[in-house]
Amino acid sequence: MRDAAETQPQRPFPLGMGRLAIQFGALFALAMLAMGLVVFMVAQQRIARRIDAALEYHSSKYLAPDHGRPADSAVVAARIEAWQAQKALSERTYLLLGRDGRLLAGRLHIPPPAPGFSPVRYVSRAHVVHKGRALATRLPDGALFVVVQHSEAAESLQAILPGVVMAIFAGALLAGLAATMLFARQTALRLAETQAAADAIARGDLSRRIATDRLDGMFAHQAQSLNRMLDRMEELVNAQRQFSSALAHDLRTPLTRLRGLLASARPESAGESASDSDTLIERAERECASVIAIFDALLRLAELESGRHPTAVAPLDLGSLVADVAETMEPVLADHGGALRLAHVDEAVVRADAGLVNQLLVNLLENVATHTPPGTTATLRVERAGEGAVVILADDGPGLAATDRSRVVRPFERGPESASRRGSGLGLSIAQAIVRFHGGTLALADNAPGLEVRMTFPA
Numbered sequence: 036m037r038d039a040a041e042t043q044p045q046r047p048f049p050l051g052m053g054r055l056a057i058q059f060g061a062l063f064a065l066a067m068l069a070m071g072l073v074v075f076m077v078a079q080q081r082i083a084r085r086i087d088a089a090l091e092y093h094s095s096k097y098l099a100p101d102h103g104r105p106a107d108s109a110v111v112a113a114r115i116e117a118w119q120a121q122k123a124l125s126e127r128t129y130l131l132l133g134r135d136g137r138l139l140a141g142r143l144h145i146p147p148p149a150p151g152f153s154p155v156r157y158v159s160r161a162h163v164v165h166k167g168r169a170l171a172t173r174l175p176d177g178a179l180f181v182v183v184q185h186s187e188a189a190e191s192l193q194a195i196l197p198g199v200v201m202a203i204f205a206g207a208l209l210a211g212l213a214a215t216m217l218f219a220r221q222t223a224l225r226l227a228e229t230q231a232a233a234d235a236i237a238r239g240d241l242s243r244r245i246a247t248d249r250l251d252g253m254f255a256h257q258a259q260s261l262n263r264m265l266d267r268m269e270e271l272v273n274a275q276r277q278f279s280s281a282l283a284h285d286l287r288t289p290l291t292r293l294r295g296l297l298a299s300a301r302p303e304s305a306g307e308s309a310s311d312s313d314t315l316i317e318r319a320e321r322e323c324a325s326v327i328a329i330f331d332a333l334l335r336l337a338e339l340e341s342g343r344h345p346t347a348v349a350p351l352d353l354g355s356l357v358a359d360v361a362e363t364m365e366p367v368l369a370d371h372g373g374a375l376r377l378a379h380v381d382e383a384v385v386r387a388d389a390g391l392v393n394q395l396l397v398n399l400l401e402n403v404a405t406h407t408p409p410g411t412t413a414t415l416r417v418e419r420a421g422e423g424a425v426v427i428l429a430d431d432g433p434g435l436a437a438t439d440r441s442r443v444v445r446p447f448e449r450g451p452e453s454a455s456r457r458g459s460g461l462g463l464s465i466a467q468a469i470v471r472f473h474g475g476t477l478a479l480a481d482n483a484p485g486l487e488v489r490m491t492f493p494a
Contacts, residue, residue, distance in 0.1 A: 063211030071203040090170035108178040112140035134177035372409025378416035383424030407432035422494035440479040
């Protein structure tokens with residue numbers, strides 16, 4: 036599999052980068068299209084406002100008072116005829132309609148519009164229908180003065196709108212695709228370090244890390260996160276190697292002793308009585324039991340850490356369970372010359388597997404009985420912690436150094452006082468796995484003197 040990975044051609048870009056570029060380009064083009072429509076609408080409104088302002092200005096100009104008197108129909112008609120006599124080209128025209136709708140002045144024939152602003156249609160001398168905007172004002176004598184502004188500018192804007200919008204859309208689409216492809220290329224170049232590191236790790240080089248000196252922003256943060264993950268992976272692989280070495284060593288010792296004992300119990304062994312043979316067989320059975328216990332502990336640890344252990348999680352009265360375990364284990368500690376005391380126990384209900392929690396406490400109390408000198412007193416108590424609970428087991432034995440407290444929770448690791456005693460070295464590892472299985476934490480602390488084990492269970 037490694038050879039196949041090494042010979043596989045490297046892709047210059049991730050597989051999904053082309054589709055991502057198209058999506059970003061299309062989104063950019065749609066945004067530009069929306070912007071073009073907004074610009075057009077704003078321009079159209081501004082043109083309409085300017086037309087209305089021009090109509091108001093010229094209407095007020097022709098309706099200005101004459102020698103202090105309001106302009107009447109005769110004055111307005113005279114002003115229109117004077118404007119026509121100039122024969123000046125203009126985008127506006129003026130007309131005066133009588134009360135009955137007859138054209139009194141001007142050359143434009145349209146139906147009388149309603150007072151105020153209104154759109155109008157008219158026919159030019161070339162018999163072409165045009166659109167315009169009119170401002171009609173009723174005079175005191177009932178006549179209607181109308182100023183008509185041609186709207187060719189607005190019509191031209193509306194005519195060229197489809198072409199302009201499509202040009203904007205096409206340009207935005209091309210620009211969006213180009214910008215996104217450039218962004219994709221820069222992203223791929225920055226991810227090349229990650230790809231190179233991943234390929235090196237796939238070939239077995241666990242010391243390879245992603246260089247962050249040429250990265251910035253989110254790429255640098257991502258590289259730092261991946262480097263932390265790789266540090267953890269290397270640590271786990273090294274721990275697994277140490278675990279395998281320790282497992283082989285710890286299993287080899289009892290098996291070697293078992294082989295020697297069985298060799299001594301052979302019938303051809305001279306000078307051996309029946310009682311000696313029975314003793315040898317009994318010792319061999321103990322060694323077998325030791326090997327089986329190690330394998331059972333390893334299986335429990337593997338099941339717990341992989342989440343495959345069959346459980347019956349339910350609401351559990353932690354205080355009652357701790358009290359029952361204390362009552363059961365008190366004679367065990369007494370047989371080893373120690374004592375167990377149950378201190379304050381808060382009422383606490385957590386969701387947990389009663390069998391696993393019972394096994395957790397029994398393992399820890401057996402450790403106290405086995406690895407502390409006679410006269411050691413252990414204390415159990417339960418305290419509420421928010422919505423969860425903390426079970427605390429403290430003793431006044433020799434305790435552990437700070438460097439040993441982080442080490443003994445690993446499989447097959449033992450404290451200095453326990454090196455000469457029989458045991459698998461898996462008790463604290465299983466205890467920690469049980470607590471983690473319930474989503475809690477296990478911590479070792481100095482009890483001054485002795486050791487304190489704090490087991491936190493969430494609600």
